[in-house]
Amino acid sequence: xxxxxxxxxxxxxxxxxxxxxxxxxxxxxxxxxxxxxxxxxxxxxxxxxxxxxxxxxxxxxxxxxxxxxxxxxxxxxxxxxxxxxxxxxxxxxxxxxxxxxxxxxxxxxxxxxxxxxxxxxxxxxxxxxxxxxxxxxxxxxxxxxxxxxxxxxxxxxxxxxxxxxxxxxxxxxxxxxxxxxxxxxxxxxxxxxxxxxxxxxxxxxxxxxxxxxxxxxxxxxxxxxxxxxxxxxxxxxxxxxxxxxxxxxxxxxxxxxxxxxxxxxxxxxxxxxxxxxxxxxxxxxxxxxxxxxxxxxxxxxxxxxxxxxxxxxxxxxxxxxxxxxxxxxxxxxxxxxxxxxxxxxxxxxxxxxxxxxxxxxxxxxxxxxxxxxxxxxxxxxxxxxxxxxxxxxxxxxxxxxxxxxxxxxxxxxxxxxxxxxxxxxxxxxxxx
Amino acid sequence: xxxxxxxxxxxxxxxxxxxxxxxxxxxxxxxxxxxxxxxxxxxxxxxxxxxxxxxxxxxxxxxxxxxxxxxxxxxxxxxxxxxxxxxxxxxxxxxxxxxxxxxxxxxxxxxxxxxxxxxxxxxxxxxxxxxxxxxxxxxxxxxxxxxxxxxxxxxxxxxxxxxxxxxxxxxxxxxxxxxxxxxxxxxxxxxxxxxxxxxxxxxxxxxxxxxxxxxxxxxxxxxxxxxxxxxxxxxxxxxxxxxxxxxxxxxxxxxxxxxxxxxxxxxxxxxxxxxxxxxxxxxxxxxxxxxxxxxxxxxxxxxxxxxxxxxxxxxxxxxxxxxxxxxxxxxxxxxxxxxxxxxxxxxxxxxxxxxxxxxxxxxxxxxxxxxxxxxxxxxxxxxxxxxxxxxxxxxxxxxxxxxxx
Numbered sequence: 001x002x003x004x005x006x007x008x009x010x011x012x013x014x015x016x017x018x019x020x021x022x023x024x025x026x027x028x029x030x031x032x033x034x035x036x037x038x039x040x041x042x043x044x045x046x047x048x049x050x051x052x053x054x055x056x057x058x059x060x061x062x063x064x065x066x067x068x069x070x071x072x073x074x075x076x077x078x079x080x081x082x083x084x085x086x087x088x089x090x091x092x093x094x095x096x097x098x099x100x101x102x103x104x105x106x107x108x109x110x111x112x113x114x115x116x117x118x119x120x121x122x123x124x125x126x127x128x129x130x131x132x133x134x135x136x137x138x139x140x141x142x143x144x145x146x147x148x149x150x151x152x153x154x155x156x157x158x159x160x161x162x163x164x165x166x167x168x169x170x171x172x173x174x175x176x177x178x179x180x181x182x183x184x185x186x187x188x189x190x191x192x193x194x195x196x197x198x199x200x201x202x203x204x205x206x207x208x209x210x211x212x213x214x215x216x217x218x219x220x221x222x223x224x225x226x227x228x229x230x231x232x233x234x235x236x237x238x239x240x241x242x243x244x245x246x247x248x249x250x251x252x253x254x255x256x257x258x259x260x261x262x263x264x265x266x267x268x269x270x271x272x273x274x275x276x277x278x279x280x281x282x283x284x285x286x287x288x289x290x291x292x293x294x295x296x297x298x299x300x301x302x303x304x305x306x307x308x309x310x311x312x313x314x315x316x317x318x319x320x321x322x323x324x325x326x327x328x329x330x331x332x333x334x335x336x337x338x339x340x341x342x343x344x345x346x347x348x349x350x351x352x353x354x355x356x357x358x359x360x361x362x363x364x365x366x367x368x369x370x371x372x373x374x375x376x377x378x379x380x381x382x383x384x385x386x387x388x389x390x391x392x393x394x395x396x397x398x399x400x401x402x403x404x405x406x407x408x409x410x411x412x413x414x415x416x417x418x419x420x421x422x423x424x425x426x427x428x429x430x431x432x
Numbered sequence: 433x434x435x436x437x438x439x440x441x442x443x444x445x446x447x448x449x450x451x452x453x454x455x456x457x458x459x460x461x462x463x464x465x466x467x468x469x470x471x472x473x474x475x476x477x478x479x480x481x482x483x484x485x486x487x488x489x490x491x492x493x494x495x496x497x498x499x500x501x502x503x504x505x506x507x508x509x510x511x512x513x514x515x516x517x518x519x520x521x522x523x524x525x526x527x528x529x530x531x532x533x534x535x536x537x538x539x540x541x542x543x544x545x546x547x548x549x550x551x552x553x554x555x556x557x558x559x560x561x562x563x564x565x566x567x568x569x570x571x572x573x574x575x576x577x578x579x580x581x582x583x584x585x586x587x588x589x590x591x592x593x594x595x596x597x598x599x600x601x602x603x604x605x606x607x608x609x610x611x612x613x614x615x616x617x618x619x620x621x622x623x624x625x626x627x628x629x630x631x632x633x634x635x636x637x638x639x640x641x642x643x644x645x646x647x648x649x650x651x652x653x654x655x656x657x658x659x660x661x662x663x664x665x666x667x668x669x670x671x672x673x674x675x676x677x678x679x680x681x682x683x684x685x686x687x688x689x690x691x692x693x694x695x696x697x698x699x700x701x702x703x704x705x706x707x708x709x710x711x712x713x714x715x716x717x718x719x720x721x722x723x724x725x726x727x728x729x730x731x732x733x734x735x736x737x738x739x740x741x742x743x744x745x746x747x748x749x750x751x752x753x754x755x756x757x758x759x760x761x762x763x764x765x766x767x768x769x770x771x772x773x774x775x776x777x778x779x780x781x782x783x784x785x786x787x788x789x790x791x792x793x794x795x796x797x798x799x800x801x802x803x804x805x806x807x808x809x810x811x812x813x814x815x816x817x818x819x820x821x822x823x824x825x826x827x828x829x830x831x832x833x834x835x836x837x
Contacts, residue, residue: 035553036553036554036555036556037554037555037556039553039554043552043553043554046549046552046554046556046557047554047556047557050554050556050557050560051556053560054560183457183461253458254458254461254462254465255462256462256465256466257461257462257465260465260469266819267815269818270814270815270818270819271775271810271811271814271815271818272775272776272778272789272814273775274778274779274781274789274793275778275789275793275807275810275811275814278793278797278803278807278810279807282797282803282807283803283804283807285483286479286480286483286484286803286804287476287479287480287483288479288483289479289482290479290482290483290486337454363570367570367571367572367573368572370572370574370575371572371574371779373574373782374574374779374781374782381572381574381575381578385578385782398579398582398586399582402575402578402579402582405575406571406575406579409570409571409572409575410567410570410571413569413570413571414566414570417570
């Protein structure tokens with residue numbers, strides 16, 4: 001044996017060969033390109049086609065954007081400056097940014113108010129969106145609707161204060177009775193709030209709006225992207241509780257309540273939003289008391305809220321159905337009644353499952369707020385199609401304006417969907 | 433002496449039991465709900481009656497039979513300004529269905545292409561498709577409709593560009609004219625005997641279906657495999673073409689021609705229809721792409737590997753194992769996307785396409801002032817469409833649902 005070993009050793013290398021670089025085609029960018037772009041013939045052709053497509057888009061768009069003019073006061077001047085060269089006329093944005101964002105009737109000197117409300121929105125939304133923040137911030141979130149109302153509409157301070165007082169009264173009654181009986185606390189809270197509002201409403205004098213130092217701005221003066229934001233935020237936040245109620249109602253064992261909820265949800269989901277907006281603009285006024293003047297903004301909020309509540313109800317119903325049966329049975333076996341089981345066991349889990357769906361509905365709803373331009377409200381799209389493109393200075397500046405609107409919507413919608421993906425990863429408690 | 437089997441002692445009824453006893457609570461709540469509902473309906477109804485009285489209006493649908501007095505450019509049936517509002521509404525319904533049908537087909541094509549390509553191993557293509565999906569999903573469809581309408585108007589030449597000895601624009605193949613007033617394509621002219629050709633074509637479709645059924649039955653009973661693709665193609669084309677020549681070429685084409693300032697003849701597809709069609713299909717295509725991607729990813733890799741282990745070839749694995757399972761996931765959201773297309777087609781009003789929302793809910797409403805009736809009819813139409821599509825979908829879902837044993 002040792003003999004063969006002796007022979008073998010002659011061929012054994014005594015020192016290690018230094019590591020060599022892999023060949024050019026098996027490492028680095030060349031390998032990456034070969035694997036990902038030109039792995040076979042069809043793939044290579046696809047790559048070339050895609051590259052040509054991207055080239056054409058960029059070749060068209062880049063010179064136009066880079067050559068853009070930002071400082072003229074009308075399209076005609078823009079064309080003079082460009083002297084026939086390709087270039088965008090972004091000066092419409094610098095000239096009319098205030099109309100695009102706030103509408104054309106909101107008083108110029110008051111722009112700081114909606115702007116401040118917008119900034120505060122992020123402060124108010126932060127504790128809802130990120131659970132790590134201190135819970136005490138939720139107090140500000142609860143106050144935010146009243147602050148925002150006061151900032152945007154102005155007028156008498158008594159209006160938001162009485163609204164807030166009614167909510168506090170309702171919450172106090174609810175807290176007092178909820179330990180004995182949920183239904184009693186819930187209905188009692190609503191009744192207390194309604195009583196408080198009615199009494200408070202009598203106390204506000206008719207002339208309160210004129211004497212206040214925050215100038216009152218009527219709803220019809222709201223416009224621009226501000227209107228989209230307001231409709232989106234208001235309707236989504238109002239429709240989540242309504243949607244939960246509808247979803248629970250649809251799962252309910254009480255036939256009458258179930259039938260009402262099913263009819264409502266299926267009816268709303270069966271018609272396009274635009275017909276509901278028609279209802280808001282031309283039909284809803286017939287259903288209010290003859291002398292009342294409910295303004296268009298409120299009517300639109302009512303209809304859009306109903307619309308998104310129906311969709312959110314379906315999402316939450318999915319969450320309720322996805323919950324394992326053992327959770328319902330476990331809650332029953334602990335001796336919890338329906339309200340306790342729903343509040344403490346079922347809803348927290350069902351809502352967690354339905355978060356991605358709710359965010360989807362919210363994004364869709366935010367996009368759909370652009371439809372109010374069809375019933376001649378001057379939101380962002382309405383401003384562009386109406387006053388700005390119709391003006392003598394800017395007639396014909398389609399790309400810059402529509403591109404700006406598209407960018408604004410994209411930033412917000414993409415941001416929300418990215419947040420929802422982050423939240424989904426964050427909330428994933430299983431399959432680690 | 434009380435035993436366990438005795439019926440429980442009947443308590444005397446107390447008022448608080450309406451809230452606290454589960455036996456009666458359901459009745460209390462439903463009673464409250466019913467009361468609220470009746471109050472709300474009565475309140476709204478009395479307001480409606482009072483408002484109508486104040487405005488001197490009466491609800492009624494007789495206005496539908498009055499002459500409409502407005503013109504509609506894009507129409508599938510005969511219509512002029514002397515026709516009734518009802519006929520205008522029917523023109524609108526047909527236009528809605530037309531654009532919804534066209535957009536469903538193209539959206540499916542865009543969506544399937546983008547969804548499959550997004551899963552491709554090609555980095556550039558998959559990133560490009562991800563970009564397409566994100567861009568189109570996150571911008572309102574109304575903005576897309578307006579943008580595409582503007583492109584069509586701005587980029588395509590006016591009909592007068594086709595005039596003269598040395599025109600700036602020429603017709604494609606001498607038959608298709610792309611102008612900013614719309615696309616003009618040749619229209620068919622049905623001569624005598626053309627019905628026979630059409631019937632032959634329909635019969636050959638039935639023939640293809642019968643042949644495929646026969647091939648499948650033969651395969652299952654004897655294991656003998658017949659080719660299906662080429663025979664199907666042959667049955668599709670050969671009999672119809674033969675019959676076309678036998679009958680002496682009865683179907684001709686009517687080419688669009690430039691007369692005066694506009695094209696005459698052929699079929700005109702107006703710019704609003706094109707903008708709406710394209711915008712809806714490319715927007716919804718982005719959503720369908722995501723559904724398709726989810727459906728394909730939902731089929732676990734084990735299925736493909738198991739089919740491979742059984743000795744199936746790649747295209748048979750795709751057809752017999754992966755696709756049937758992926759379609760089960762894809763089809764329900766796909767149909768709800770079709771529903772969305774139908775509902776979103778109501779945005780036609782933004783570009784002046786005469787769909788049901790623009791005729792009944794727009795011009796008719798404004799001319800007659802019959803807001804309540806018009807909006808109710810409009811809702812009824814969309815509700816009918818939605819409910820019938822979801823009924824079809826439920827039947828389909830039942831038929832493909834996993835049979836749990």
